[in-house]
Amino acid sequence: xxxxxxxxxxxxxxxxxxxxxxxxxxxxDGDRTALIGPNGAGKTTLINLISGALAPxxxxxxxxxxxxxxxxxxxxxxxxxxxxxxxxxLCRDLSVIENVSLxxxxxxxAAFRLWPSARRxxxxxxxxxxxxxxxxxxxxxxxxxGALAYGEQRLIEIAIALALNPRVLLLDEPAAGVPESxxxxxxxxxxxxxxxxxxxxxxxxxxxxxxxxxxxIVLVAGAILFEGTPAEVAENQQIREIYFGRGGH
Amino acid sequence: xxxxxxxxxxxxxGRWRALIxxxxxxxxxxxxxxxxxxxxxxxxxxxxxxxxxxLSIALVVGQAGIGTLGQAAxxxxxxxxxxxxxxHVSAxxxxxxxxGALAGAGVAAASGLLILRTRGLTLIxxxxxxxxxxxxxxxxxxxxxxxxxGLADIPVNPILGAVAFDFHGRVGFCYTLAALVVVxxxxxxxxxxxxxxxxxGIKGDRLRMRAIGAPxxxxxxxxYAIGGAVAGIAGALSAQTxxxxxxxNLGFELSAEGxxxxxxxxxxxxxxxxxxxxxxxxxxxxxxxxxxxxxxxxIGVLLVVTVLFLPGGLYGMxxxxxxxxxxxxx
Ligand SMILES: Nc1ncnc2c1ncn2[C@@H]1O[C@H](COP(=O)(O)OP(=O)(O)OP(=O)(O)O)[C@@H](O)[C@H]1O
Ligand SMILES: [Mg+2]
Numbered sequence: 001x002x003x004x005x006x007x008x009x010x011x012x013x014x015x016x017x018x019x020x021x022x023x024x025x026x027x028x029d030g031d032r033t034a035l036i037g038p039n040g041a042g043k044t045t046l047i048n049l050i051s052g053a054l055a056p057x058x059x060x061x062x063x064x065x066x067x068x069x070x071x072x073x074x075x076x077x078x079x080x081x082x083x084x085x086x087x088x089x090l091c092r093d094l095s096v097i098e099n100v101s102l103x104x105x106x107x108x109x110a111a112f113r114l115w116p117s118a119r120r121x122x123x124x125x126x127x128x129x130x131x132x133x134x135x136x137x138x139x140x141x142x143x144x145x146g147a148l149a150y151g152e153q154r155l156i157e158i159a160i161a162l163a164l165n166p167r168v169l170l171l172d173e174p175a176a177g178v179p180e181s182x183x184x185x186x187x188x189x190x191x192x193x194x195x196x197x198x199x200x201x202x203x204x205x206x207x208x209x210x211x212x213x214x215x216x217i218v219l220v221a222g223a224i225l226f227e228g229t230p231a232e233v234a235e236n237q238q239i240r241e242i243y244f245g246r247g248g249h
Numbered sequence: 250x251x252x253x254x255x256x257x258x259x260x261x262x263g264r265w266r267a268l269i270x271x272x273x274x275x276x277x278x279x280x281x282x283x284x285x286x287x288x289x290x291x292x293x294x295x296x297x298x299x300x301x302x303x304l305s306i307a308l309v310v311g312q313a314g315i316g317t318l319g320q321a322a323x324x325x326x327x328x329x330x331x332x333x334x335x336x337h338v339s340a341x342x343x344x345x346x347x348x349g350a351l352a353g354a355g356v357a358a359a360s361g362l363l364i365l366r367t368r369g370l371t372l373i374x375x376x377x378x379x380x381x382x383x384x385x386x387x388x389x390x391x392x393x394x395x396x397x398x399g400l401a402d403i404p405v406n407p408i409l410g411a412v413a414f415d416f417h418g419r420v421g422f423c424y425t426l427a428a429l430v431v432v433x434x435x436x437x438x439x440x441x442x443x444x445x446x447x448x449x450g451i452k453g454d455r456l457r458m459r460a461i462g463a464p465x466x467x468x469x470x471x472x473y474a475i476g477g478a479v480a481g482i483a484g485a486l487s488a489q490t491x492x493x494x495x496x497x498n499l500g501f502e503l504s505a506e507g508x509x510x511x512x513x514x515x516x517x518x519x520x521x522x523x524x525x526x527x528x529x530x531x532x533x534x535x536x537x538x539x540x541x542x543x544x545x546x547x548i549g550v551l552l553v554v555t556v557l558f559l560p561g562g563l564y565g566m567x568x569x570x571x572x573x574x575x576x577x578x579x
Contacts, residue, residue, distance in 0.1 A: 051460065077462035089460070091453030094446075102450045103461045105443040111463060112471065116441040124443075164461060 001028040004198050005050070005081075005168045010059035012042075012049055012222075019045045021222040023059070027168055031198040034213035034230075036206075038242070042222040043202045044086055047170045051083045052076045063168070078106075080167025084174055086202075088153045090160075092146030096137060099145055099156055100128040103163035131159045135189065151178040158189060169199045175208060187211060210234070218242075271437065272430045275523060279426045283419075290418040296530050297425035298486045299510070301432050303522035305479035306507045311516045312440055313472045314452030315365065318504050319376030320480055322383045325499030326356040327481025328488040329387065332400045335489070340404040346428070346485045353481020354474045356383070361473040365466055377501060384499040399495030403488055414490070421490040428486055432479055436519055439475070448472050509548070513555050515562025524563040 005027040012020040019042040027033065035043050048054040050061060052073035061068040068076055090099050104124050105111050113120070132138045135155045145153060158174060171190075175183040183205065190212055193199065203209050209216060209230065216233045218226040226232075226239055233239055282293050302324050309315045330352030331345040339345075360379045364372055387394045394400065407413040414420045439445050447468055451458050455465050488494045497503065506529070514525020532551060536544040559566050 053456075053459075073459045074462045074464050077460060083460060085457075085460070089454050089457040091450050091457065093453055094449060098446060098449075102446060102458070102463075105447060106462045110443045111447045111468065113443045114475075115438055116443075120443070160461060 001030065003028050004064060006060075006062040007050070008060045008062075010046075010049055010061065011057050012045060012054060013057050019222045020049060020056070023222075023224060025217065025224070027198040027200060029196045029198060031215065032201075032213050033199065033215045033217060034201045034203055034209040035217050035219060036203065036209060036233075037219035037225075041219045043219055044172055045222075046219070047083050047172050047200075047202070050168075050170060051081055077164060080165065081170070082161045082164045082166035082168070083170040084157045084161050084172055086172040086176060088150070088157050088177075090145045090153055090156060093144065095142050095144055096132065096148070096156060097125065097128050097141040100131055100159050100163055101125070103160045104128060107164050128163070131163055134192070135159055135185070151182050154178050155185070155189075158186070162193070166197060169193070169197055171199065171201045171203075173202050173204065175203065175205060183208060269434065271520065272434050275430055275433060276426065279422075279429075283422055287417075290422045292530070292534065294418055294422045294425050294490055296527050297422070297429045298483050298490070299507070299530065300523055300526045301425075301429050301486065302480055302483035302503075303507050303510050303514075303526050304432060304436055304519055305476040305483065306511050307516070307519050307522040308436055308440070308479065309473055309476035310508070311511065311518070311521065312445060312452065313448040313469060315469060315473060316369065316373055317364070317376040318373050318501070318508065319360070319364075319378075319380035320476070320507055321499055321501065321503035322360065322376075322380035323353040323357050323477040323480035324484040324487075324503060325380075325383065325387070325496075326477075327353040327484030328494045328498045329394060329400070329484075330481070331485030332403045332488040332494040333393070335403050335405060336400065340406040342405050342408055342424070342489055345405070345489055346482055349481040349485025349488070350478040351481070353484065354478040357477025357480075358470060358474045361470045361477075365469045365473060377504075380499060380501065380504060384496060387496060387499055395494075397496065399493060400488075401493045403492045403494065405489045405492070418490070425486050425490060428482065432482065433519065433523070436479070440519065444468075444471070509552055511562075513552060513562055515564030517561065518564045518568075521562050521564040524567070528563060 003026050007023050007025040010020055010023040011018070023046065035046070037043055045054065049056050052068070052071060056069070063079055063081065068079070068081070071079070091102070101124050104127055108124070110120065129138050129141060132141055135158070137152060137155060137159070140148065140152070145156060148156075154174060154177060158171075161169060161171075175186050178186060187208060190199070190201070201209070201212060203212075213230055216228060216230050217224055218233065218239055220242060225242070226236060228236070279293070279297070283290060286293065302320070305323070306320050309317060309320070327349035331349040334345050334348040364375045364379065367375060388396055391397070405414050408420065408424060412420055440448070447458070447463060451463070451465055451468055458465055484498060487498065510525040510529040511522055512525070513528055514523065515521030529548065533544050533548060536547040555562055561568065
């Protein structure tokens with residue numbers, strides 16, 4: 001198995017607060033890894049560090065052996081580090097298909113084309129529809145995103161991520177805010193993604209985690225507390241106390 | 250989805266109307282105004298020029314969300330550059346437009362490096378400050394710019410060496426109307442391009458755009474420079490048709506007026522500029538003729554009414570009517 005992403009000694013402090021503490025982690029081809037941990041453990045921060053939204057206080061990030069630290073967020077995305085947001089961030093005044101097209105335009109390096117071309121428009125449009133179709137959103141392509149239900153907006157987040165042709169996919173609670181009846185749609189979607197694409201999934205819903213992940217990482221107070229298979233995590237007494245002990249999840 | 254599978258060789262009906270329909274409407278309205286009011290060609294020419302200027306604001310503010318109040322700096326740069334070019338190098342009008350466009354784009358790119366890294370109130374303040382600094386430089390560098398007196402007697406050669414600018418302003422009117430139509434066409438194409446959509450995306454959510462790999466500041470610089478070129482062309486046209494350039498071309502008042510005119514017409518659409526400018530100019534002209542002291546009040550009321558009752562400006566209202574009519578018809 002080839003290693004795609006490697007974090008070594010990744011550390012982030014906000015003032016005196018350490019939210020990522022010496023994190024060592026690899027994502028290999030085909031990894032289906034879930035990242036769990038209590039609220040405020042630093043899960044989203046870790047995605048921000050990997051994607052370049054935050055600069056680490058110490059430690060390194062490598063993609064395919066190349067050091068990513070000096071690159072900004074946009075450059076990392078162009079290399080295939082793709083993330084979704086815990087709270088949807090979409091252009092609400094643009095239509096569904098425009099939101100997806102924006103990502104396709106970036107991927108095709110067409111964003112500085114100053115003149116429209118009917119052929120290019122058609123190609124991008126059909127590619128966008130092909131991404132929306134399996135999500136059941138093709139018939140809403142022309143609707144403004146702001147007018148859609150939040151659950152549907154969560155799906156568009158994922159469609160945008162896939163439009164970018166990711167080499168590493170970082171999903172921050174994709175099912176958060178989706179009615180339970182519909183979270184199955186997201187799991188289906190995840191299971192249909194290319195088998196070799198490494199995915200890091202942050203998720204509170206343990207059922208989803210256990211169905212999706214082959215490896216679970218438990219993050220507590222910015223440090224990796226435990227790493228193992230879903231079964232091992234379920235059996236671990238310490239995790240049960242820290243995590244499941246809070247009840248609810 | 251129908252248009253994806255459509256046979257590419259099929260000529261869509263209405264395709265030409267979509268391609269140049271709005272430009273034809275501008276030409277028709279412009280010519281009609283000139284025929285009905287032949288004694289007001291100077292005024293109509295001014296409307297043409299300010300429409301180009303306000304289109305540049307519609308691009309920068311309305312499409313890309315760059316909330317600037319310093320657009321006059323780019324208009325002024327274009328007008329001084331074109332005037333100096335005509336006085337010292339060549340009075341050929343098209344080269345003057347090119348020089349004006351380059352000056353506007355250059356000043357925009359230089360100031361953009363500073364301004365576009367900020368947002369919101371900071372950006373507004375910086376854009377005003379930059380325009381004031383430029384105004385002060387133009388004021389102090391009197392040996393080049395004429396300072397407070399400005400530059401006068403700017404020469405213009407006949408267009409293409411054949412059509413001379415006349416006393417009545419007929420040629421000036423046609424020249425500026427043609428420029429307006431060309432600029433409008435190019436900007437409509439620009440905002441329909443991937444670049445234009447990207448600008449609207451940046452206006453919508455910058456963080457989202459970074460997360461999909463967009464170099465946000467570079468995009469903003471690019472659109473700001475294009476807006477600067479358009480404002481510079483407007484400035485150059487002003488220098489060529491009035492044959493004078495003064496500090497007012499760089500002033501805050503012009504920037505603010507442009508934004509007011511756009512707000513009246515509708516910020517989110519290029520057509521907003523083309524509706525707002527004539528409305529503003531005519532209302533001001535008429536009220537100032539009736540009572541020279543109260544026109545500002547009337548304009549103020551007009552602005553408040555549009556902001557409160559017409560959120561999409563005049564364009565939004567017209568668009569709603571058109572849609573309703575379209576629904577009724579089919
Ligand atoms: N920009 C910031 N400045 C200061 N503190 C921050 C910043 N971003 C996050 N934090 C803090 O870092 C800690 C980790 O936050 P983070 O959002 O990574 O948690 P999380 O594991 O994603 O939690 P949740 O499950 O609620 O999403 C929190 O205590 C948070 O308050
Ligand atoms: Mg989080």
